[in-house]
Amino acid sequence: MSKLRVGALVSGRGSNLQALLERSAEPDARFAIVLVASNHADAFALQRARSFGVPAAVVERKEYPTRAQQQQAMVELLRQQEVDLVVLAGFDRVVGTELLVAFPGRIVNIHPSLLPAFSGGLHAQAEALAYGVKVSGCTVHFVTETVDGGPIVLQTAVPVLENDTAASLAERILAAEHQTLPRAVDLIARGLVRVEGRRVFIDAACESKEMNSEVEQR
Numbered sequence: 134m135s136k137l138r139v140g141a142l143v144s145g146r147g148s149n150l151q152a153l154l155e156r157s158a159e160p161d162a163r164f165a166i167v168l169v170a171s172n173h174a175d176a177f178a179l180q181r182a183r184s185f186g187v188p189a190a191v192v193e194r195k196e197y198p199t200r201a202q203q204q205q206a207m208v209e210l211l212r213q214q215e216v217d218l219v220v221l222a223g224f225d226r227v228v229g230t231e232l233l234v235a236f237p238g239r240i241v242n243i244h245p246s247l248l249p250a251f252s253g254g255l256h257a258q259a260e261a262l263a264y265g266v267k268v269s270g271c272t273v274h275f276v277t278e279t280v281d282g283g284p285i286v287l288q289t290a291v292p293v294l295e296n297d298t299a300a301s302l303a304e305r306i307l308a309a310e311h312q313t314l315p316r317a318v319d320l321i322a323r324g325l326v327r328v329e330g331r332r333v334f335i336d337a338a339c340e341s342k343e344m345n346s347e348v349e350q351r
């Protein structure tokens with residue numbers, strides 16, 4: 134069975150990318166990471182990609198006259214690798230029209246809060262702590278022109294503890310991200326995700342049938 138071809142856009146440490154790479158290496162995985170592109174040459178995520186034998190590209194803003202041209206360069210790389218789904222796995226820039234037009238409904242992002250709370254920035258965990266919420270978490274959503282505002286695929290709740298710091302909360306949310314993002318990509322790869330307006334439906338009946346048939350085949 135052919136696998137969903139996934140291209141990941143990254144900017145830094147790449148722990149979410151690592152979770153995706155590990156899941157994609159499992160025998161029952163239905164997706165393959167075929168390209169990792171970073172807007173920062175020194176992103177550790179690039180090394181993680183290379184250690185899995187995945188092509189790793191650098192597309193830095195300073196190499197292009199405009200942001201649109203930088204994003205178009207990313208589009209071309211993704212197209213060359215015949216990417217089906219683009220995953221923003223710790224990407225620190227807003228996706229522009231070039232990417233949205235090239236991959237309509239085929240870009241997902243992971244954000245470290247329960248959207249729509251604490252959207253739009255890069256410090257959602259600190260904002261949640263400062264606001265005083267008792268529960269935060271992470272969200273995987275489809276990317277649209279509204280920043281962090283696309284249809285939600287999966288969310289995982291994480292409690293905020295009284296002795297939390299922004300760092301300890303971020304660490305606990307990150308552990309949830311590492312489960313949630315590969316699961317969302319896996320569901321999309323299995324064709325179990327259907328979007329209707331703002332709502333995303335997951336065909337749970339098919340999912341359990343699929344799991345059972347995989348167990349029987351072993």
Ligand code: GAR
Binds near residue numbers: 146310
């Ligand atoms: C993750 O917590 C991700 O949710 C967040 O950046 C971190 C990247 O970590 N993304 C955003 O805040 C996007 N708005 P990683 O590089 O180790 O995956």
